[in-house]
Each structure stands twice: as structure tokens, then as C-alpha cells.
Amino acid sequence: MASSSSYNSPCAACKLLRRKCMPGCIFAPYFPPEEPQKFVNVHKIFGASNVTKLLNELLPHQREDAVNSLAYEAEARVRDPVYGCVGAITFLQRQVQRLQKELDAANADLIRYACNDISTSLPQAPGTRSFQPLTPRNRLAEFNRRNIDNEGGGFYQVPGALPYSFPWNDTSSGDINDGGGEGGM
């Protein structure tokens, strides 16, 4: 039966591990007894021993954030044992790639329109026309065509496989900041 001299009740970790919750228990500040599920998930996925090692490697002011992120990842992994929180990363990477592609297309259109504005608003010197000006109706038609080709003006579906490479191999390529070297973030 767990009993502590300084604490009213053992922390959630020591309760689950059925041990005495000592005054310097590393888990006690972050796993209160009223949140038992938090430590249950963390222990199931990471293990109390690994969490202890990880927390001991961090500065005290970093530990709360570390525990919360571990708890989040653990819960995600319990809900989705196959992908865990990596599923969310994959989804967000695809969204970022899609938005970047749409932004690039919109900026390209803007540049073309702006260049056409400049080229047609200034007096044309003979033989110096570098742009092929579009009539207003052709401009609208081309703009609409581009958006229709992109499936309705905005929702670009990334077909097939993941857009970013993952560091599955030991070369540890595919830094998320690099976006796998392909699409970028």
C-alpha cells in the first residue's frame, strides 16, 4: 500500500507501478493522481523506464513540455497503432504542398497579369514587344481554364504516394524541415 510522507496521495505513475511515491519522484509533478489515463498511455507506448531516462536528460523547465508532448504522442498511438501522430504529419505535409502549389500558380498568374498591364499600358516601340498581350476575354478564359484543370479552383489532389520521403533508412534522410528534399515546407 503506497504511502508518502510529503504527498497526500501517490502520483498516477507510482499508483500504476504500485510503488511508493517518494518526495523526489520525477513523475509526480507531471502525472497527478487525478489524470491516471495520461500515464497509462505514456507507460504503454514509451515505458516508464524510457520516460525516466528522457526526463533526466532534460532541464527541469523543459520536462513539463516533454511530458505533454509524450502524452499527446502516446494517445495518438493508442488511437492509431499503425501511424500514431505521424498520420497527422503526413496529412499536414500534403496540405502544405497543395497550398504551396496553388500559391505558386496564383503568383504566376499575378505576374503575368502585371506584366501584361505594364506592356500594354506603356507606348510600344516598334519591334520591342516582348509579351504577347491577351485580350480581356482570353485572359478570363485562361484563368478559368487553369482553375478548372486544378479541379474546381483550389482543391489540388496529390495523387498516389506520400509527397515527402520519410527517414525509413539509416541514412536518416528526409528532415521534415527539408520536406524530404522534394516539396519543401
Place this chain on the structure above:
Amino acid sequence: MRGQEPRSTSSCAACKLLKRRCTPNCIFAPYFRSDEPKKFAKVHKVFGDSNVSKILIEVPEEERGDTVNSLAYEAEIRLRDPVYGCIGAIALLQRKMIQLQHDLALARACLAWYTSAIGSTDDDRVITEPFGGLSADCG
């Protein structure tokens, strides 16, 4: 280092690290090849072999490959960022996505203005730009 393997069957990376005999039905063997020692080392450090084994047993066999790869990715991120791990990556991507959404909305607003302005003129295009010319707001 001896170039020749003394054993008749090579151990998987997990059993090599754990220094145990790799049995024919080793659950790790299909996913932690002996030529990828770092992959299991990272997973072992973050999750522990016991926990990984339990996770793999719980998922269907056809999904274990993806499971191992996602665990390896998560472990890699956690080792790079011990405080935030994958959560830091998610937060970064969310911020990036919000920024892109904002930029895209802005670009589209400018494009809408262009198309409406163009559509309202015939041959002579007298366009009064609302932002005083090609400002940063319209690229």
C-alpha cells in the same frame, strides 16, 4: 571485424542489438534488417523493444511494415527534439499551413481584382489600381 558471418542464419538488427538468438518467427526480423542497425537502435531507445513488440502484435500483419516505419520516424524526431518530438513538427506544419492559406487568399483577392478590372474594359484598358500600382499586396 571478421568479414565472414560465423552463424548459418543472420540475426535481425533487433536481435543483434539485444544479443539474443534470432528465431525463425522473430517478430522484428521482417522489419529490422541486419543492414539497418540504426533504425532499431532509435526505436529501441525511445519505445523499448517490449513495447514495440506489443504494438506489432496488436496490429494486423499486413500493417506492421507501416507501423514500424512510423515508429522509426517518430523515434527519429524524438531523438532530434527530445522536448517536443513530433508535436514540434506538427506545430511547425500548422503554422506553415496557416501562412500559406493567408498568402493564397491574398493572391486570389488580387487576381479577382485583376479579372474584374479586365472584364470591365474592352480594348483600351484603363485600369485604376486600388493599391496605387503594383504594390506588395498584389505581388
